[in-house]
Amino acid sequence: IAYSSVGHMGLVISGTLLQTPLSITGATILMIAHGLSSSMLFCLANMNYERTHNRTLLLTHSMQTLLPLMTIWWLLASLMNMALPPTINLMGELTIIASLFNWANITIILTGLGTLISALYSLHMFSTTQWGGTPPHHMHIITP
Numbered sequence: 001i002a003y004s005s006v007g008h009m010g011l012v013i014s015g016t017l018l019q020t021p022l023s024i025t026g027a028t029i030l031m032i033a034h035g036l037s038s039s040m041l042f043c044l045a046n047m048n049y050e051r052t053h054n055r056t057l058l059l060t061h062s063m064q065t066l067l068p069l070m071t072i073w074w075l076l077a078s079l080m081n082m083a084l085p086p087t088i089n090l091m092g093e094l095t096i097i098a099s100l101f102n103w104a105n106i107t108i109i110l111t112g113l114g115t116l117i118s119a120l121y122s123l124h125m126f127s128t129t130q131w132g133g134t135p136p137h138h139m140h141i142i143t144p
Helices: 002-018 023-050 066-079 088-103 107-130
Strands: none
Touching: 002 023, 002 088, 002 107, 023 066, 023 088, 066 107, 088 107
């Protein structure tokens, strides 16, 4: 979860350093959006920990079969973290990326690559915690 925070804060710093009205607006929007999405992800990770007594997300696979409602919350938080429409993350990221592109065209490659890596990480995090084979033997004692 903290890796996605690094990506978001990198965009915020880039937008802040440009010092244009559009980039400052985008940085402010992304800071608020990041506060909402990462707080939600950390809350869900803590809920996983309270049920499994394990902080390793790789060991908590196939939670979908045990806690289906929490899977919906993981999906919403992951989609918000990936900046899919109509989330506030998308507005902030697009505003900053447009400002960076106006400043130097080459930055579209770097920001696009960073956004892609962040989205892939969010998908990986969701899929490893919610999908998978049968739950490990220590997961059968979980109660919702």
